[in-house]
Amino acid sequence: MANDLVLRPAGEGDAEAVAAVHLAARRSAAMPRGVHTDAEVRDWLAARLASDEGWVAEVEGEVAGYARLTDTWLDDLYVAPPHAGQGLGSALLELAKTRRPHGFCLWVFEMNRPARGFYARRGLVELERTDGTANEERAPDIRMAWPGAEPLAFYRQLIDEVDAQLGDLLARRAALTRAVQPHKADPETRDPAREHAIAEALARRAPALGTDRIQRIVHTIITESLDAARERS
Numbered sequence: 277m278a279n280d281l282v283l284r285p286a287g288e289g290d291a292e293a294v295a296a297v298h299l300a301a302r303r304s305a306a307m308p309r310g311v312h313t314d315a316e317v318r319d320w321l322a323a324r325l326a327s328d329e330g331w332v333a334e335v336e337g338e339v340a341g342y343a344r345l346t347d348t349w350l351d352d353l354y355v356a357p358p359h360a361g362q363g364l365g366s367a368l369l370e371l372a373k374t375r376r377p378h379g380f381c382l383w384v385f386e387m388n389r390p391a392r393g394f395y396a397r398r399g400l401v402e403l404e405r406t407d408g409t410a411n412e413e414r415a416p417d418i419r420m421a422w423p424g425a426e427p428l429a430f431y432r433q434l435i436d437e438v439d440a441q442l443g444d445l446l447a448r449r450a451a452l453t454r455a456v457q458p459h460k461a462d463p464e465t466r467d468p469a470r471e472h473a474i475a476e477a478l479a480r481r482a483p484a485l486g487t488d489r490i491q492r493i494v495h496t497i498i499t500e501s502l503d504a505a506r507e508r509s
């Protein structure tokens with residue numbers, strides 16, 4: 277642990293120093309190149325720090341690391357390269373756990389093995405992986421979570437959030453199944469080849485479930501959607 281380490285809330289006057297830590301840490305980390313100019317990063321971080329919860333780690337009076345939290349995410353945790361390996365990251369992460377006792381999530385780039393190991397060793401678990409198409413850097417990333425003091429409640433809340441999206445998607449999908457029926461030569465006959473192709477496409481997006489399970493899920497969704505469409509017509 278670094279001597280003289282002080283953790284304190286970030287103030288408006290810290291924006292410049294925090295941005296310097298962010299830029300230097302990103303350059304030396306196993307992360308994709310940033311897609312913004314340094315000036316854009318400085319402006320963006322200053323705005324974020326004005327509304328999010330920021331903490332700085334000071335060593336001998338200098339900002340050497342920082343963490344930025346929203347209600348449910350640890351959005352940033354960076355340590356300036358000269359101060360790496362001195363316990364600042366651990367101290368900031370433990371602080372985040374204290375500040376968010378009911379848990380939080382974060383994104384880490386798949387290529388950033390040191391960071392993934394750092395979080396895993398401190399009790400964070402991997403939740404999901406992306407192919408990177410949804411982030412600015414277009415680099416595969418991993419959602420990790422610290423499930424907090426009551427993991428059951430934490431995970432149920434995340435499940436509820438996903439189910440809200442799933443419910444909307446099921447409603448949209450069922451409406452489309454219904455809309456297409458009048459345009460079929462024989463609405464009573466199902467199209468196994470088409471259903472198979474749909475399941476294969478879904479299985480590519482959800483490999484953890486495997487094709488057989490996805491086939492059964494797709495079959496149920498389509499059967500029930502067709503049934504609901506008949507009831508309403």
Ligand SMILES: O=C(O)C(=O)C[C@]1(C(=O)O)C=C[C@@H](O)C=C1
Nearest residue numbers: 453456465466467468470471498
């Ligand atoms: O594409 C069709 O032919 C549809 O009727 C839609 C749909 C679906 O919901 O995706 C439903 C039944 C068919 O067996 C195949 C697909």
